[in-house]
Amino acid sequence: MSVVGTSVARKDGIGKATGAAKYADDLSIPGMLFGRTVRSTIPCGRVKRIRYDFDTTGFTIVDRRDIPLDGRNVVALIEDDQPFLVERDVRHVAEPIVLLAHADREKLLAADVIIEYEVEPPVFDPEASTESLKTLTIDKGHLDAGFAQADVIVEGTYRTGHQEHVYIEPNGVIAVPEDGGIAIFGSIQCPFYVVKALKSLLGPKAHVRVVQTETGGGFGGKEEYPSMIAGHATLLALKAGLPVKIVYDRTEDMIATTKRHPSIVRHRTGVKRDGTLVAMDVEVILDGGAYITLSPVVLSRGCIHAAGPYRCDNVRIRGRAMLTNTPPNGAFRGFGAPQTIFAIEAHMDRIAEALGVDPVTIRERNALVPGDTTATGQRLTADCSALPVLREAVERTDFRRKREALRGTNRGIGLSLFYHGSGFTGSGELRLASKAALELTDHGVRILVSSTEIGQGTRTMHAQIVAETLGIPYEDVDVAQPDTTLVPDSGPTVASRTCMVVGRILQRCAEDLKRRLGDLTPAEYYRAHGPFTIVREHEPPGWIQWDDETYTGDAYATYAWGCDVVEVELDADTCEVRPLHLTAVQEVGKAIHPALARGQIEGGSAQGIGYAIVEHVAMRDGVMANASLTNYTIPTTLDTPAMDIVLLENPYEDGPFGAKGLGELPMDGPAPAVINALRHLGVDLSEIPATPERVMSACGSR
Amino acid sequence: MKSALSQLSFARPRTLEEALTLLRDEPLVPIAGATDLYVGLNFGTLKAQRFLDITRLEELRGISVTGDRLVIGAGTTYTTIMHSASVRAHWPILADAASQVGGVQIQNRGTLGGNVANASPAGDTLPVLAVADAILQLRSAQSQRAVPFNSFYTGYRQTVLRPDELIVSIELPMVEGKQWFRKVGTRAAQAISKLVMAAVRTEAPRIALGSVAPTPLRLRRTEAALAGGSSIEDAIGVLQTEITPIDDLRSSEAYRRAVAGNLLRRFWAS
Amino acid sequence: MRLTLNGAVTDVEAAPGRRLLDVLREECGLTGTKEGCGEGECGACTVLMNGQLVVSCLVPFAQAEGAEIRTIEGVGDHALQQHFMSEAGAQCGICTPGMVMTASTLSRDATLEDIRIALAGNLCRCTGYEAIYRAIQRARAATSA
Structure with a gap:
């Protein structure tokens, strides 16, 4: 029997295909009220006065004064700077100020809360901002010495916009008073993040239980923000003494919740005439929005990936995340890397052009191989696959011939080479100390983890x-619904770690269990000895050395590698860019479930195509002006190219069956491949999304 | 939803006569496919609470050829239009336009009369009706009148339709010459237009654009320039004086101007 | 108000201005029909009304009077649902009921291009649509074999 490496039926497949699966908004609890968040309408200033201009009968009204005495008005995350409810200062539009609940949604929505402000001038431009949320520098070798060896110096500035997650299920939670504390049922990526935030809100001794309901997509968008919504529902539920449901409509979800950080990345690169990179000076600026939230770690991952999958002895990467008066930007699939990979990969094609070589040659010359070191000084081992993915993609698409053949047509072809670190950065996994458990049942085993199924x-x-691992049928393995009072904290469902890290802990649990079972099946053992549970903690490989101060060492336990080739068609009259075909060659260690692995790559690539071409957040005066699915366009079937997905496997020795992380990798490649395909067509664009308006400016309308 | 939906009421007459009587007595807002109803209520652009549902009126549905005209009931859906042999034979660009409105779900509900009455300058079918010199048949309980499509709009989202009138049918006189249509949207499907162009290549060419002015726009002077033998570049110069596009969420004035010119050139070369 | 819901004549009490989507979910307990946007863009709330695909978030309940409504709970295309599972055509699953409704109207001989055009009104953020095409094509092949 071998189940790993085969595409078995999804555990949650049939419930989803029949509509039986229950999402947060599908649940209703007797006596439940509906909650609403009243938000700031100015980007910067102070609340002066709040007036309730409606009949408040039947309403539960909460403001900052309702924070429990044992608690704190802060959404605990990396730093404690973001309040659940505005105390006095408003830092961005859509900041929560007052909460309302009522049994009748029409009355709830009609309630008019009037807030008077003292307005202050906002800052929207991260380069004009004087307040940094985080700065860091990665230094390798001697930059000046490197530039001294260079025959050519190539400079470029690259910009990326916000990106909205557009999980099709908007954020939603239900808070239910329970045991003197609160139970939360909701659309949540990281149940224990919510526990942490609610313990800060209610006080460390409060009873808090968080249960993940079926979740209609996350992509990072339900990593940190559900803590905020759960806090709001909790405050209302505790004051009302009744369950409270808060489900955002699409517009509120888009205006209020996090987005991908916009970026500005500047490259100055020294190259020898033979194409060898000798010096890379990189500046990364992220627009963090109004609070710190996750910006320091997004910046960190972005900077670590900023030099691309290339060998260079002399590198300096300076990064800063800046405060602006816009809603905080946050986690989004890729977590800073799509921005910096976009920049380096667009830049590599410009370097190739400056040297008069083709895009493959410049990458072959510099791609990391086992034994090389990355910008942080991490020495790569045999599971480094930069050249294999590049060669496979080039061969499979007949890239060089095609590039010549398309010259002079309205089609262009471009590629990108990229990598993505699996798991938390540096010593992050050690600090997380994730746990997973296996419980014996009367017919097999049950998995107990807080890692969430979000698709x-x-x-x-x-x-x-x-x-x-146990050698038992797949059908005999159950998976518990994540309930923080029943499952151990296996860490957040982020950072491409759920298979590689949590899967590995489960594999260890299963190995222990197998030894204990001896010759018995789980069911036989259960009948003979009754139930028991095995819990194991993550053991990161001992060789990982990381220094948070100097940003040196082994940034990630391993990396997954990818090469995308995208062919686009450009309408010369309208400057519309149509992606025709995408080839994605991605090395993921081991595909535990090939169809799901392929699904991650197809879905991530489609998001990357959207990021590159049609997804444009129009920020006006600090607020998303196109906050609807009509006006913020994600790819439909007709905007998504035909895809050819190639999974390569080069096992990571400490992953389960060799698996690496793959969830975020496919997000990194499409945008630069699209921009490079446009460059092939003669369009010199260094900003995404490549809207027709921008392409037209780059072409110069004729 | 900002409006209290439980307060909304819908009269659902079964005959046109009944509908017109209801409209005579009270200024109900007619709805058919309702594709803009809730969006309008939600964004506060629609304040009404009492509606006249005209989906049961058989008189408003169907496509026929009468003499030299293609007659389309105002309540005919985009799906019906797309698949109509008569439309495909006589006004194929109307079928093209209908097939580019939303997805199947919207095409099954949205109606041609609704597109006209909604009066958005971005309405996908409207430039086609403009180049067709379509005639709108309007009826009230007391009267019937025919209004040329090209004088139906008086300003941004303003029309000559009276509160007691319904659009009953849209008549498209047949035309010789090659028809041409291009929608430039915010994406490949389910898109709102950045620009729409419809044109007919005859001795007196007809050209209309959407999303470049407060109303769908027939480019009379550009047409005259081309008919009079002007060069295409000169005609594009005239076009630029006829259109008044703006910067909005979906595009920019500069883009719309450039693309309008480019599409005119493409049409003329086709 | 009387309508035929998944084949059964059903009386439902609800205000005529409420959205068919809300009435199905809240009055009829049919939560398989999902809300993704409330503006007719995403297709998650797709149902069949008198045999035609509609987005139930844009249908006033008044217009459902006397209509025949079919939802994911009554679609009965089990081959299609099975293949959405086996081909991983469902990831997060929130768009899946709407996708299945739309796919259920495709003819057996639908080409890939037909499928892409038919599904243009159903947004999926997880799959890039490829696994959905595979699910539909294989279900169609299986049922016509």
């Missing part, structure tokens, strides 16, 4: 790893 296939892939 990517967590339950299925974990069950495969456990079934394979």
